[in-house]
Amino acid sequence: MTGTVTGGLLTPRAARLAAELEAWGRRTVTLDELWTLYARADPASATRASRRTDLAAAVAALTAAGVLTPSKATDRTAAPPLPVRLTLPPPAASVSASQLARQVPWRPELAWAASSRLTVGQVGLLQAVNAWLRDRGRGTDVVPTRERSLELFGYEKTLDAILGTTLFGAGRLSLDLLRTFRAHPPLPVRTISDGHVLLVVENADTFDTLRRVLSSTAGHAVGQIAWGAGGAFEASVLSIAELTTVCDIAYFGDLDADGLRIPASAARTAAEERLPAVRPAHGLYRLLLSHGVPQSGQPSVDTKAVGPLVAWLGTEVAAPAEALLTAGMRIPQEALTGTVLDTDRTWLWDLA
Template sequence: MIVRPSEIAAFREAILDAKAVKIEFDVLWELWNRAAPRFTGDPGQAAALKDALVELSDSLVIELPKQAWDKSTVPALPRHILVPASRRAGNERTWMTFPWCRRLGWVSSLSTLQPGLFDDLVALNEWFGRVEPATLPIVPVRYRSAEIFAREKRLDQLERTKLFGPDRLSLEMLGCRRLAPPAPAAAVGPGPDALIVENSDTYWVAVEELRKSSGHDIGAVVWGSGRTFPVQVPSLAVDVAGQGPVRGVAWYWGDYDPVGTATAVAAAGSAADVEVRSAAGLWKAMVGLAVQEAGTFDWTNAAGQEWLGRDLWDHLSYVRSAGGRIAQELVPVDAVSAWAAGPAA
């Protein structure tokens, strides 16, 4: 016998009326018997139930399990089903009826809420009840996160959700601010400028060379830590090697490969209070050096031409054509002090 649309509709209503997220097979079988009593005792009863379940699954009313199936029957039947609408209804009742404080009143109007966020909101609600945000001292984000949630990185995660935004949560409301990661640096002289290098060995070479030299404008060498440097740039306007903010130019030099040039461009673009410029003389020192790892780098749409300058970009075209790179470590050690002693750029 073919299952009638009216029987599937009745089965659907019975499942939703159960208001359970998970319905075990015994209960499911009983609901099916009530919805389609004409199948009771019929040899095709199990097959009809399977057809009805598949149709309800296709229409997203229920979720069938991936592995929990009873294969002792013909056809195999699920040991349980899940009802997404019941899951949502339970969550909605929870956050829509909770007594939120004034600053979190907007939560009750949310149509959906990701699992786990309710507990975070309750923690925030309790914190707002204990403090007066207008008089709070401003602290770094992870200090406030540890105070509220006992998890120092939780605010980092929540800031990427819909809980943050206009007329919702903000770091300002929570009395905290995000600080740029510090950039490792060493003082090498009294000058106003800084030299930023991408790699750690080059950092130590530059520190040693510039400390031995005099008459240059480099006051500190900064390790750019590879591709992470763009997020560290704001720290240059706070303090570098205990000398305070960079007073002059932050000169950048990295590997000549797609990541190295992209990092340089991103760093320059993220600088607001510090001028990040190309240490052109050090990049020029790469011209003519042997190509490394040819055929392994894709330079298509690579960034850096305008930032490095078209002439230098053209001089290094043989590296791009070979699909290779040139690392900082190929440049002679004394090139750093020679660059620092020469004209700026």
């Protein structure tokens, strides 16, 4: 597929680049930044001899579609020349997108696209879905989202990026329509006892330390301990549905922005899926605050943004955590070594 426009419509490659540009956070894009966006939009291009020619064709097509305005200055270190800078229009549905949408012979399932406010990139992505529905719409296969995304768009992460957009919703795209589902990663779990508490730990070293300490400690209710693997827990929390003996989920992570965002997000997912609530391991957080040495060098969290981050911790720990984050500080959970955990056993109070 060397062309970029077919019958007046964007090819999937150009559509993916349009979507990347429309999600760009600034109005200008340098040539180096354009190459980065193109690598995301068309990963297979990395080893293709026509890579520069394909990008030049995509830029020309998107210029014609109103997605961008190329600079007059060009880079001529190789052929064909490429603009050294692109200027993007304000984020809004464009007239050219509406015109493009009206040219497409939409399948009945996508008829809404002809009269919807869409961007050029969205129209292009829907074209790929339209072709798939035409050719494969009556199939019976159901596959994970990244497999379907690669089939539809040539890039396995495109569906992840658009699931939360207006392309999905009642009467629009759905996972059922695309015969796909969001596969959740497994949650690494080790059994400690027959207790009812699942303790999830953000980082691998602290997971190992707590596993060893709990294995040699009596009088607690932790039946299983899991490694959250950082941000992976936002998705792997769904695996807890398979742990039928768990009725209490306690989480312990770093005291920093990501360390609080992860369990808060997982808690929302657990609530939506009617899993046991993901709560803070209060004793461990209290011990971390009393024994950990705050580290500087973190971006200061805005006072408006810090409230939702620390709310998950509850009133007991929220105030000191808020002061930590707004000061641009953090405390890594690795401060709780085996020696600390053995010396001060107060952290077990809410795990009993």
